[in-house]
Amino acid sequence: MKTLGPMIEKAGGVFLLPVAIAILAFVLIGAPSSWLTLTVAGLSMGLMLFLMASGLSLVFGLMDVLNFGHSAFVSFGAFVAATVLAWLGGWVGADSIFLNALALIAAISAAIVFGAAAGWFFERVIVKPVYKDHLRQILITMGALIVAEQLILATWGGTPTNVPRPQFLEGAIILGGSSLEVYRLFAFIVGVVVYAGIYFLLNKTRIGLLIRAGVENREMVEALGFRIDRLFIGVFMLGSALAAVGGAMWAGYETLITPALGAEMMVIVFIVVIIGGLGSIQGTLLGAIVVALMQNYVGFLAPKLALASNMLLMMAILLWRPSGLAPAVK
Amino acid sequence: MNRTMNRTLSVKIIALTVWGLLLFSPFLFQDVRQVEVAARIAVFIVLVASYDLLIGYTGIVSFAHTMFFGFGAYGVAIALKQIGPGWGAWTLGTLSGVAVSIVVAILIGLLSLRVKAIFFAMITLAAASVALVLASQLSQFTGGEDGMIYSAPDLLKPSTKLLTDAEGDVLRIFDVRMNGKIAAYYFVFITCALMFWAMLRIVGSPLGTVLKAIRENEGRAEGIGYRVVAYRTAVFVIAATTAALAGAVYATWLRYTGPDTTLSFAIMIDILLMVVIGGMGTMWGAVIGATLMVLAQYYLRDLMEVASRATEAIPLLPELLSPDRWLLWLGIIFILLVYFFPAGIAGTIIRGRTK
Numbered sequence: 001m002k003t004l005g006p007m008i009e010k011a012g013g014v015f016l017l018p019v020a021i022a023i024l025a026f027v028l029i030g031a032p033s034s035w036l037t038l039t040v041a042g043l044s045m046g047l048m049l050f051l052m053a054s055g056l057s058l059v060f061g062l063m064d065v066l067n068f069g070h071s072a073f074v075s076f077g078a079f080v081a082a083t084v085l086a087w088l089g090g091w092v093g094a095d096s097i098f099l100n101a102l103a104l105i106a107a108i109s110a111a112i113v114f115g116a117a118a119g120w121f122f123e124r125v126i127v128k129p130v131y132k133d134h135l136r137q138i139l140i141t142m143g144a145l146i147v148a149e150q151l152i153l154a155t156w157g158g159t160p161t162n163v164p165r166p167q168f169l170e171g172a173i174i175l176g177g178s179s180l181e182v183y184r185l186f187a188f189i190v191g192v193v194v195y196a197g198i199y200f201l202l203n204k205t206r207i208g209l210l211i212r213a214g215v216e217n218r219e220m221v222e223a224l225g226f227r228i229d230r231l232f233i234g235v236f237m238l239g240s241a242l243a244a245v246g247g248a249m250w251a252g253y254e255t256l257i258t259p260a261l262g263a264e265m266m267v268i269v270f271i272v273v274i275i276g277g278l279g280s281i282q283g284t285l286l287g288a289i290v291v292a293l294m295q296n297y298v299g300f301l302a303p304k305l306a307l308a309s310n311m312l313l314m315m316a317i318l319l320w321r322p323s324g325l326a327p328a329v330k
Numbered sequence: 331m332n333r334t335m336n337r338t339l340s341v342k343i344i345a346l347t348v349w350g351l352l353l354f355s356p357f358l359f360q361d362v363r364q365v366e367v368a369a370r371i372a373v374f375i376v377l378v379a380s381y382d383l384l385i386g387y388t389g390i391v392s393f394a395h396t397m398f399f400g401f402g403a404y405g406v407a408i409a410l411k412q413i414g415p416g417w418g419a420w421t422l423g424t425l426s427g428v429a430v431s432i433v434v435a436i437l438i439g440l441l442s443l444r445v446k447a448i449f450f451a452m453i454t455l456a457a458a459s460v461a462l463v464l465a466s467q468l469s470q471f472t473g474g475e476d477g478m479i480y481s482a483p484d485l486l487k488p489s490t491k492l493l494t495d496a497e498g499d500v501l502r503i504f505d506v507r508m509n510g511k512i513a514a515y516y517f518v519f520i521t522c523a524l525m526f527w528a529m530l531r532i533v534g535s536p537l538g539t540v541l542k543a544i545r546e547n548e549g550r551a552e553g554i555g556y557r558v559v560a561y562r563t564a565v566f567v568i569a570a571t572t573a574a575l576a577g578a579v580y581a582t583w584l585r586y587t588g589p590d591t592t593l594s595f596a597i598m599i600d601i602l603l604m605v606v607i608g609g610m611g612t613m614w615g616a617v618i619g620a621t622l623m624v625l626a627q628y629y630l631r632d633l634m635e636v637a638s639r640a641t642e643a644i645p646l647l648p649e650l651l652s653p654d655r656w657l658l659w660l661g662i663i664f665i666l667l668v669y670f671f672p673a674g675i676a677g678t679i680i681r682g683r684t685k
Contacts, residue, residue: 066448129669138391138451139606139668146599146661154655263595267459270452304467311460314453318441 025297033178044184046292047191051246055239061279068141072148075262077111077244078251100166115244119237277324345617372522379616380572386611389545394454398570400593402427402577407587415481435570439563477588486514609674
């Protein structure tokens with residue numbers, strides 16, 4: 001028993017948690033085909049959640065700013081992407097993968113551009129005047145969230161918006177009795193690519209080095225002569241753009257979106273960053289996958305408990321590790 | 331110093347005037363809707379004041395205040411619906427609502443008040459949204475999205491004759507019928523006034539001073555020897571209890587409880603706005619904030635309707651002015667207030683314009 005602790009630590013420590021959950025669920029569910037479907041669904045949802053949550057976590061880590069309006073970017077991304085896809089209706093429904101992909105790329109790029117622009121505006125106008133004042137930060141970003149939600153309601157209306165999916169992402173692959181939706185696999189791949197991109201950016205580039213240094217000790221980086229505020233606005237825009245991409249992917253996943261989307265996702269995103277630990281990308285990914293897996297498994301095993309499960313999970317993890325599973329070094 | 335005293339006095343006078351108007355409002359305003367507004371103001375003053383204990387006096391941001399408000403309201407609603415109208419059921423409902431609030435508040439408090447303020451805000455937000463979803467999903471208990479309609483205890487029913495004249499009809503004093511509606515209004519008024527007074531006492535007590543010390547400098551308060559987590563949890567429990575009681579009173583007055591009247595996020599935003607408008611950290615400011623906001627809610631929307639119709643010819647403007655966009659403007663006003671008047675109305679009057 002004594003050697004088990006270090007062994008787990010060596011094999012990946014808390015990062016084994018999703019595996020443990022998956023194994024436990026496998027035993028409880030019993031049917032391998034449903035388990036596979038649920039696991040794939042959970043992983044793809046987890047990576048979408050990661051897209052939405054990573055910006056929030058990074059911004060907090062770097063600048064100690066918690067943006068309660070973050071989920072507005074998610075909604076904006078979803079609605080912008082849906083609008084672009086609706087405009088390009090001909091391409092979306094066409095039989096050629098090339099045109100399909102083009103429409104998809106256009107939609108996601110629009111979401112990125114819009115998210116980055118909105119992030120820039122948000123940082124300059126809303127957040128900048130209230131650095132280092134948590135109370136007013138919470139209040140102001142909350143106010144901004146309300147305004148953003150109302151703007152979405154005014155622009156796109158309160159009725160659910162239909163999101164057309166590109167032809168080549170429709171349907172499902174049947175694998176040994178379990179059906180895997182193509183779109184979920186696609187979302188999973190996008191998420192992994194983005195994660196790899198961020199990982200590369202943070203760990204292999206000079207900018208990433210500065211960001212990580214800033215998360216660890218901001219004053220020291222400033223003292224060395226780097227303009228950390230510029231770095232910060234870059235990270236903020238990156239985070240908003242990522243959230244917008246997450247929203248766009250989520251819109252395609254749900255295929256029917258309402259302006260309440262942002263508020264719904266906000267709570268899950270918060271749970272993700274709290275579980276994962278604020279400020280670290282790895283932690284956010286871990287939190288996102290744990291939350292999404294739990295949601296899918298519990299939704300299958302005990303649908304009534306699905307919502308409460310994440311809340312209970314968060315409480316349990318906070319009791320175990322008050323600052324999340326894998327927080328940034330601070 | 332003397333000047334500050336005078337200014338504080340003027341804030342108190344404004345607030346007391348509001349309470350005075352509320353005391354006589356059934357006689358001053360004969361319209362049903364206006365009495366409705368008066369009762370809502372009274373309940374929200376308590377709700378906002380209890381929230382101010384958290385945000386203004388202790389520096390804790392919680393988004394779960396409507397959750398506790400809802401616990402109280404749903405406690406009374408479920409008891410009156412299942413057991414039937416009566417004071418026994420009412421008491422049972424209120425007590426169970428308060429008990430649930432206390433337990434949940436202690437759980438949340440001990441779990442998350444030791445970490446950063448920002449964590450606490452996020453956790454309370456998550457808890458509140460879970461409560462909201464639970465209320466709409468457990469429809470066999472809570473009536474789901476539609477909520478519940480039930481009867482109040484006999485004394486407070488509109489058909490009750492409180493005082494009768496010689497012929498056995500309802501007695502009129504200054505043209506106001508002495509029926510159960512009046513009793514219901516004064517039930518709301520007296521309970522709310524008592525709770526407000528209790529909170530004033532708390533703020534003025536040594537406990538209030540400790541809370542302010544924690545807000546100003548947590549490390550130092552800890553260093554002097556106060557157990558910060560215990561104090562924070564205590565004030566969170568006090569605020570939650572008060573909110574639950576206010577919810578119980580409001581549910582009794584409305585004779586309807588649903589997610590929209592108690593639990594919804596819109597109410598949380600209302601409370602936040604009232605606290606900020608009135609002035610964080612001043613009990614008396616809560617009176618001003620709640621009054622202004624409730625009045626605006628009832629009357630400004632009508633004004634927006636008119637404005638929207640009047641500007642029909644101009645593009646975009648009617649869309650922005652329609653009453654449905656009410657929250658948009660509130661949000662903008664809220665942001666501007668937090669920027670330029672973080673002290674709110676009461677705070678600005680008391681401290682003067684100088685920074």
